[in-house]
Amino acid sequence: MAFVTVGKAEDAPPEGELARFELNGTAIAVANVGGGLHGIADACTHAQCSLSEGDLDGTHVVCACHVGTFDVLTGEVVAAPPRTPASVYAVRIEGDDLQVEM
Template sequence: MTAQRACALSELEQDTPLRVVLDGKPIAVVRDSNDVVHAIGDTCTHGDISLAEGFVEGETLECWAHGSAFSLVTGKPLNLPAFEPVPVYTVTIDGDDVLIDPSATVAA
């Protein structure tokens, strides 16, 4: 499959996750404080909670429900209670379009 338009770059507020669904996969898109755009699986592996409702700090996204923080770069949980990683997707910026391939994950 190929990359799909997830949103406009101008829609992304810094450190504020945006939930998108591509090919039935919920994805949290984040523009971090360094203006880097990340895309990770939007479902916390601990409690089936949307990570896009969580909090961004640096290169981490914290689940609001139980406090597990996930690396935006690797998808790995950085603390308990989550111990399984979330998928990380490649992001391409084309003008004002944020493109993500929901079928291809980045190897951590």
């Protein structure tokens, strides 16, 4: 596991929002929870909708397609219909870069 640059620090989402980043075909939704950045696999484990197009409610990412909900800190399913947890990733700002541990 190593931190890799997926975007610019200036493109990090503002507090309470999500943004999508991609590296080598892997899409990560980055959430800003209280100023802290957290990554979760962008493809919802229910029907592959983009979680970065959903809503962030505290630590909960709510999928825009069928309102399935994940905890962005753990990847655990908080509300169905998804049954499979999502992968989560550490995120950091390093200089001008936004990096995800992959």
